[in-house]
Amino acid sequence: MNILWDFDGTLFDTYPSYTSMFKEMLGDAVSKQEIYSQLKISITHAVKHYGLSEEQLKQLRGKEHTVDPADTPPFPGVESILKQADVNVIMTHKPRKEVARILQHYGWEGYFSEMVAGDDGYPRKPDPASYQYLHDKYKLDLAIGDRELDIIPARLIGIQTCLFQNETPGADFYLTAYDEFFKQDIPGALSRG
Structure with missing residues (x-):
């Protein structure tokens, strides 16, 4: 996954x-x-x-x-998903240095194969260019975000989507908490899809 x-x-x-x-x-x-x-x-x-x-x-x-x-803690349960995924990548508008500082604080740098950050020169979401780059390189199965803006680029290029703590219509999956990821068997749904 x-x-x-x-x-x-x-x-x-x-x-x-x-x-x-x-x-x-x-x-x-x-x-x-x-x-x-x-x-x-x-x-x-x-x-x-x-x-x-x-x-x-x-x-x-x-x-x-x-x-x-x-003061910017990870959401409960997200680390268990990171550990079980084959590949994790980040696409954010946040500057690379800021993301790296938080990841280093929590010792999470090793969970991610790559990051496209806000200062890397890609157009901002909902433009799909950064998603397409990451998808071409890693053959992504799922994009997870908390805003509709995060899933629009994934839908445009055919990646399944998950909204976290957001019920806006249009996502393939919805989570209010990360412990639901395995309860809903999202990995199984992705492998069957």
């Missing part, structure tokens, strides 16, 4: 940290719950939605580099 993973909100619970950063910038006018819901669409969407200035965006990027990896 060869899996493409999104990073933020899929492998690691990074949204609470981003929510706090936005809240600090936006103040009491917006609730954390509202910020979180905008971030779940995408960080770019949230930046536009709240009309952040270039200076605020620069401040946000500066704060992102200071987030302690201990």
Whole structure:
């Protein structure tokens, strides 16, 4: 089983940290719950939605580099899937250095055969170019993400899809927690499909 993973909100619970950063910038006018819901669409969407200035965006990027990896834990149960997969790859808009820092903190670098990061020059999702590159190289069976944006490129090139903590129509599989991965026998469904 060869899996493409999104990073933020899929492998690691990074949204609470981003929510706090936005809240600090936006103040009491917006609730954390509202910020979180905008971030779940995408960080770019949230930046536009709240009309952040270039200076605020620069401040946000500066704060992102200071987030302690201990404040961005992996989701429970995800490691058991990583261990049982034949190949794991990451496709993220996050800068490579930031991803590597978190993976190193948790000792997870060895789980991944490759990563396409936001600073690698590929077009942003939903453009399928990065997915196609990884699929051509690793013959991917499944793409897992937490947003519709993460599964659109996979669907475009014929990879089965799984949404994590998101019930937007269009995915092949849905998980609210990673312990459901084996209970639903997703590996069996992939091998039969």
